[in-house]
Amino acid sequence: MSAVVVSGVSKVFSTGKSAKVDALQGIDLAIEPGEFVSLIGPSGCGKSTLLRLIANLTEPTTGSITVNGKPSRQARLDQDYGMAFQQAGLFEWRSVAKNIELPLELKGWDRAKRRARAMEMLDLVKLPDFAHHMPWQLSGGMQQRIAIARALAAHPPLLLMDEPFGALDEMTREHMQAELLRICKETDTTVVFVTHSIPEAVYLSTRVVVMSPRPGRITDIIEVPLGGSRDDDTRETGDFFSKITEVREALRGAEYAVGARGIEDR
Amino acid sequence: MFVVSMALVAAAWEAYKKWGPQDGGEVLGWKILPRAKDRVMPHISDIFSRFTDPLNRASDETVLEVVLKGVWFSFRLVLAGFGMGLVAGMLLAIVMTRFRFAERAVLPYLVVSQTVPLIALAPLVASWGGKLELFGWEWPRWMSSAVLGAFLTFFPIAVGTLRGLQSPTAASLELMDSLAAPWRRTLVTLRFPAAVPYIVPALKLGAAGAVIGVVVSEISTGLRGGIGRLVIEFSQKTTGDPAIVYTAVLGAAFLGLVLAGMVAIADAVFMRNRPKEVDA
Ligand SMILES: Nc1ncnc2c1ncn2[C@@H]1O[C@H](COP(=O)(O)OP(=O)(O)O)[C@@H](O)[C@H]1O
Numbered sequence A: 001m002s003a004v005v006v007s008g009v010s011k012v013f014s015t016g017k018s019a020k021v022d023a024l025q026g027i028d029l030a031i032e033p034g035e036f037v038s039l040i041g042p043s044g045c046g047k048s049t050l051l052r053l054i055a056n057l058t059e060p061t062t063g064s065i066t067v068n069g070k071p072s073r074q075a076r077l078d079q080d081y082g083m084a085f086q087q088a089g090l091f092e093w094r095s096v097a098k099n100i101e102l103p104l105e106l107k108g109w110d111r112a113k114r115r116a117r118a119m120e121m122l123d124l125v126k127l128p129d130f131a132h133h134m135p136w137q138l139s140g141g142m143q144q145r146i147a148i149a150r151a152l153a154a155h156p157p158l159l160l161m162d163e164p165f166g167a168l169d170e171m172t173r174e175h176m177q178a179e180l181l182r183i184c185k186e187t188d189t190t191v192v193f194v195t196h197s198i199p200e201a202v203y204l205s206t207r208v209v210v211m212s213p214r215p216g217r218i219t220d221i222i223e224v225p226l227g228g229s230r231d232d233d234t235r236e237t238g239d240f241f242s243k244i245t246e247v248r249e250a251l252r253g254a255e256y257a258v259g260a261r262g263i264e265d266r
Numbered sequence B: 001m002f003v004v005s006m007a008l009v010a011a012a013w014e015a016y017k018k019w020g021p022q023d024g025g026e027v028l029g030w031k032i033l034p035r036a037k038d039r040v041m042p043h044i045s046d047i048f049s050r051f052t053d054p055l056n057r058a059s060d061e062t063v064l065e066v067v068l069k070g071v072w073f074s075f076r077l078v079l080a081g082f083g084m085g086l087v088a089g090m091l092l093a094i095v096m097t098r099f100r101f102a103e104r105a106v107l108p109y110l111v112v113s114q115t116v117p118l119i120a121l122a123p124l125v126a127s128w129g130g131k132l133e134l135f136g137w138e139w140p141r142w143m144s145s146a147v148l149g150a151f152l153t154f155f156p157i158a159v160g161t162l163r164g165l166q167s168p169t170a171a172s173l174e175l176m177d178s179l180a181a182p183w184r185r186t187l188v189t190l191r192f193p194a195a196v197p198y199i200v201p202a203l204k205l206g207a208a209g210a211v212i213g214v215v216v217s218e219i220s221t222g223l224r225g226g227i228g229r230l231v232i233e234f235s236q237k238t239t240g241d242p243a244i245v246y247t248a249v250l251g252a253a254f255l256g257l258v259l260a261g262m263v264a265i266a267d268a269v270f271m272r273n274r275p276k277e278v279d280a
């Protein structure tokens, strides 16, 4: 059973009386369990919209989406996925442990069970001593780890992330990428990851989905066969660089397609 | 700090008495400087010693007892008014958050309601006393004063709470959605805690409003028993007893301080464990 199946999906936002935005058009994508799929493209190409459609935070205009073999709405109600955004978005009035427990509270777990799981998650993200800290006492990178711990607390099979490391500095960012790969391997989680960093997409992904704007669509899907165990040395291999070049050229092709279309539109 | 500023005010008062014109003064032809006579501006010491004297020859209650009784009476009205205003304001804010059209439909009326002068409203609401019956429950006279306190309380509470309930980011709201949280759950778990830094300053405004509403309506409707009534009663005695009106004024100020203190405690309790710099 596929983790995510998007078939024939389009999304039109109406922004005024007659004004409309074709955010996505003709999207078909199937993601298998264990995959790490990145969505990359210039801003405005509909990456976030596609992720929010998979999360059932918005409904598609046409087409259908299944997650874990269920309609996406049912998957959301069953908490079949966890989600993390660019801003960690921790609740400042809750301790770190209480933030991680949030999805479990909504599932109706009892206190002791929740606390035990929160501690387990804190070990997983390597912040075991911070249970009773308040979020604002943590650095940006640490907050983002807590957000990941929260997203994975209920052990969902799928993790949806929208530029989660976009606000971090380069050093922290690379460290977090390595940590994310480790965590997903340990927990056996499928990931859909939005980014606009090419090296980030290549380093993390088993597949990179290249998108282009107006209307948002998929122009290329690039396999990244760098193997399951990637570390800092991977970033210096020739294969890594040639994949980066390949994705960059695919993106340029996508942009060129936009330019041509722009002229056509006049 | 507070003690120092109090001392400075007292010193300024006494200095003006010493060197100010006894029968008032004119500046550029306007008669604006107050008269510094003892009859108009009693010594601070006289005001305080007046507290311990009996109210009048026939009475065995001291002024302090009378004033404190008035403060206690008004305090209960203020609490009732504040409580009603708090509940009404929060309910309004919740309804306006839940239904966007309610915000557009209701908020303008709330703003307009606050432009009606309290003095104009007081006699109307006071006239309900002893006349109005709701479901067999007779509207007591004191209720009118409490309602006027609530009238000044609910507005800052409603506006502050509304801003607070609407303060969570789109990402936070989507997080709750992604966890399949129903609206009520999001209200309790996200919107309400996020609103606390907005509600606390609104409580300060609301408490001040409740005190003003109750005292002013006591004065304008002549409700017996409260500090507002004492201010009028005592001010009629100033010819023979100049210090006494100031005791009632100090009593009213004390009432305000008690409320301010209660809100400060609420502030400390609700804002513990919060980041210290919040732009509310
Ligand atoms: N809620 C919305 N209402 C109207 N237009 C929207 C909405 N969300 C996104 N859009 C539009 O859809 C397009 C794709 O947006 P988005 O998915 O956020 O792009 P990306 O994440 O790739 O930068 C943009 O043109 C954006 O303006």
Ligand SMILES: [Mg+2]
Residues within 6 Å of the ligand: A047, A048, A049
């Ligand atoms: Mg985006």
